[in-house]
Amino acid sequence: MILDSVRRLLRRGAITHLERMVNKMHPADVANVLHHLHTPQEKRTVFELIKVEGNKAQVLAEMDEGDVTEILADVSSAEIATLIRNLPDDDQAYILTSLPEERSQEVLRLMKPEESAEVKDLLKYEPQTAGAIMTGEYFALPANTTAGEAIRKLQQGEPENVFYVYVTDKEEKLIGVLSLRQLLQVAPDRTLGSMITKDVISVTPDTDQEEVAKQVARYNLLAIPVVEKDGKLVGIITVDDIVDVMREEATEDMLKMSGTKIEEEETIMTSSILNAVRMRAPWLLTNLFGSMISGLILWFFRFTIQEVVAIVTFIPVIAAMGGNVGLQSSTLVIRGLATGRIELSDVRKVFLREVTIGLLIGLLCGVVGLAVASVMHINLTLGLVVGVAMLCALVVSTTTATITPVVLQRYGIDPAIAAGPFVTTANDITGCAIYLSLATAFLSYIK
């Protein structure tokens, strides 16, 4: 509804109205409206209406990368440097990585050294790792600080969001953690060192963000500390950023499963059409050649087909059913591996389960196939061939669909990427091969 009003005001050129409206909105809502406006020009017009500089910066921090790129395309590097200077370091890093490399370097040069030091540290890390999404702004104190002193520090402001108090030694190594609540409930003269939890769940800067999300979800954390291999505390990742990571990773997995090689969810709508084609084409071409193998199999059996043309009726049926049952199995396994519901050590159990399911569904569909084929072509032998081929195809299909993601995972390849292409194509091919071999073997009875 907000979006519709903004569009209407834009169309009418009612800029004063629009300006009043935009400046009353939550930055996240402004970011959302900007995302849904159609042209970069419209986006920039609305963005420029935000009066308070800090709000502008917050809107940028809430936007998708693609939108940030579009909106900042015309803004000078000096302006960007001023705009983002008061943002938390992780938001700065996010905006800078959305810009082309040379531009972000220029912005960094234009920032004061003391303003850019922290964000420069973050930019060193690989994208999608703990290091790249953490913030260097956390609340850490030495072990001999008293609770009273800690509370006073807290009251002085900075950092903005405090979830836990981290306790470090002289070398900044993390030795323990306590919650804000614990801090408030003890006598003011107690030292932090005497009340910390020492088994701290933490990650290293190179931990994959998906793994970070798993840890935070499993242990219900509000923030997770990032420590170097030597134990030095270098940052924290807060749960609100984890929420974004989870959404992003789920999207990525779904798109990968449908054979779209996509790195960032934001590119769904903002990347150029040619770019989209480039991201989708690799699997499609793989699949094109894969399905041609099915075609070759049919060609190989062309004399069977010519002799009993009724056989063609069930080619699409067996091919489709193999693909579908396989897709269900591989989705279950891929998702289970991604969420940790299935571990590699459960594989045998899952495998037996899926194969049994394939067998039961195969029997069900096989009987239906047998019935339809027998009645339609008044040919019981063809019906039997269809039924048995269906059963075999579905069992083979659940088998490959369960094994493929597990094997890929074991070799360190993301199972979501390859399940789609491999499994669908493989099942098409085996389905056709099984069906036509059977039909050829029993050709003299079918005729």
Place this chain on the structure above:
Amino acid sequence: MILDSVRRLLRRGAITHLERMVNKMHPADVANVLHHLHTPQEKRTVFELIKVEGNKAQVLAEMDEGDVTEILADVSSAEIATLIRNLPDDDQAYILTSLPEERSQEVLRLMKPEESAEVKDLLKYEPQTAGAIMTGEYFALPANTTAGEAIRKLQQGEPENVFYVYVTDKEEKLIGVLSLRQLLQVAPDRTLGSMITKDVISVTPDTDQEEVAKQVARYNLLAIPVVEKDGKLVGIITVDDIVDVMREEATEDMLKMSGTKIEEEETIMTSSILNAVRMRAPWLLTNLFGSMISGLILWFFRFTIQEVVAIVTFIPVIAAMGGNVGLQSSTLVIRGLATGRIELSDVRKVFLREVTIGLLIGLLCGVVGLAVASVMHINLTLGLVVGVAMLCALVVSTTTATITPVVLQRYGIDPAIAAGPFVTTANDITGCAIYLSLATAFLSYIK
């Protein structure tokens, strides 16, 4: 690794070892180990090793529903009542809903009225709504409380996790909110009413949990208040529960897209095989009949096929490519709608974009098809028919794949459910129809 050790100790019957180990583990880790053990018997053995009652309860709260059901199957209702009595109300509700209806009623009867009052309230709400996942344990104070008084209240304990201070009027209506940090930074004699933010983002008890997650993610909240239509505050939902909701919803969507009607992710491994077949069969049978329509089309064109059997080579190719390109488009649209990246008002833009992509990919695959068909069968006309059919099939396929989820969403049907079955089957059918009609039309030239 923990899991492997537990399994080894179980196998060796080294119960004392195992007991020591289990009692040192984080409840979430115990829950994870229990999930991966193979038999209900093993799960119960390990669960009974937990000595502290409170830890037992926490492990239950961290487990999947299916696991809870299995583990509590042998535990008496009276024991369950004692076990869960000190858990937060939302965790109690979670465990009770995992039990069969009569059992959970029995447990409620066995709890003291003052212990069961809150959880009974929660159980009234529909599953997967804000009401069902909220907790009644939040920190709410009247507007005339001073900051000093509020801090004292906080120091007395209860409720356990405080994210925000909610300020209510005499009728318990929510009038504003402030952060813990704000509370700590003002003079102790200031009243809460003078420092609250009044525009509170909230949900009602019947809001769908997916919508709650969207709000929490969009506004980076740590907790969201749940208020009745008349403004009365009845509960809050904290971000750690939202993290679980997000994982669950993403899994649900993926499984729905692969045609598995699954309600709870936990059923992936724990539901019975027959149950799994029941959940997967509906789409498979729809698809079985759908693909038979493709078969009927081939049967209808059997004379064409018999005359130029080379035509069969490209049937699987065109059917598969239509399905694949369609799956990519529908996944993009479904996921975009689910995350709010695409809104219904963006439809025209997305539609034009997808159709253009379909056209480009169609051209690309069409040319490959043309080339292969011409060379393989030394028949340029067949090549042209294959190429043109491919192009048409892919454009039709992106079109239906983009429109179907949008139409379903508009009519209030979850787009994820139907995109798989409808789109794949429809594309198979139209692909076959287009290809064979074209081939028949140009039959005299192909021969």
